[in-house]
Amino acid sequence: MASPQEQEIYQAIKQAIMEQKMRPNMQLVEEGLAESFGVSRTPVRNVVRRLAAEKLVTIIPYKGAFVSCPTIHEARQVFEMRRVIEVAVVRKVCTHLTDEQYQLLARLIQEEHQAQHGGRIFEAIRITGDFHLQLAEASGNSYYHRYLEELVSLSYVIIALYGEQKTKCCDDHQLILNAIRQGNVDIAERLMIEHLDEIEQALHFEEQYERPLSLTDIFANRRSRVGSGSHS
Amino acid sequence: MASPQEQEIYQAIKQAIMEQKMRPNMQLVEEGLAESFGVSRTPVRNVVRRLAAEKLVTIIPYKGAFVSCPTIHEARQVFEMRRVIEVAVVRKVCTHLTDEQYQLLARLIQEEHQAQHGGRIFEAIRITGDFHLQLAEASGNSYYHRYLEELVSLSYVIIALYGEQKTKCCDDHQLILNAIRQGNVDIAERLMIEHLDEIEQALHFEEQYERPLSLTDIFANRRSRVGSGSHS
DNA sequence: GTGCACAACATTGTATACAATCTTGGATTC
């Protein structure tokens, strides 16, 4: 759809965000990125706008593009949407999973384990997402995959913001895959919901943990205090 | 998010596609559009790419952008996805529809009736879509609305391709709204599914009605015949 | 007459230049 050059830039920036090399609220300056990739601003601009359409970055007119910093509220919406889509995916896949697709998913789980044990944490996280996406792909409905790709990307950012760094939920995928393999629709659905709930509940969504990272929010209640304190 | 200028161009082109002023597979030439709107190619280009991200147009590199022409297969996927999302929307809205939201939806239904009776067919179609979108908005989860907006737009194109021009399903919306108002989750869900199924089944999805409009497809089986006929 | 090569054209892809807007720093005024 887009030119191969743009596709490359898109993948690079997206991966940088997902691997937390670019943290939420960090600015994406077009000229800087253009220089890094050895191209002009034009293709970079297109990519940034595409990422904005996917809500991975937020554009403020005449100010700049920033890595999105989902609020707790938005994060909950993302996981709610994931539940809806992934339940539909699981239910559908239960009825017609080919051997080939099964093998692919099983291998992903194995790779995830290996990365986990090898301490390659970002690879493990990436593969975790790939499992969900591959499952969506197996459903045969491209919209499940398309929308889930967006939601999974956002999940990475959300976990970066509110999650603890350790990831453990490995067996869940295997259990889900087993249930699907056996065509156990209701069990597979239940397991998927529990799995997603587990991820969501591992996040620090209590108010005190909110990390807005936008300065306006951080110092929102300061104004009244300034001037009343004793500054030496 | 995008500049107001681009937003205007976006709305205009999108509406033109939805009102069938631009038919599937028609090319969107950037310079032509730019001239129409009195701007340069740059903002038009951004809009076209945005529409491509929404699958409303298809870009072929170095060739052009064309109004999408969903296949029967893709159309079915769109309606499957709609069912999943809209069922979730309806179930959620059942539990917390405010009076204000109810009034808004009731008024949309009324407007739809008026447009229908007044013969303003495209307005009626537009309002039909607005009802579904407004319902999604009432759910409070912006992702329902975001994705549904895409799917509803595509539905217009699909109906343009495979549907008959008469639209009748008016009472459905009222029945759904009543069920929601009464908090009847299961009935509301059933009605929504039936409603969407009705729309889908009103489409001519039999093979003989497929209108690909891409010339390669139209004349796919011609080659063998050429030369064997008697051309005077 | 048919098939192929090449050139002209149309259209998109990319780079660059300029305009619009926001932010920041300093000078001026009180």
Place this chain on the structure above:
DNA sequence: GAATCCAAGATTGTATACAATGTTGTGCAC
């Protein structure tokens, strides 16, 4: 010393120019 205004800088938004690519038409060879 504090507040305000204005100018300089930084960054994005838009327009234009040029390069890459695909399409179409024409002429030549056979």
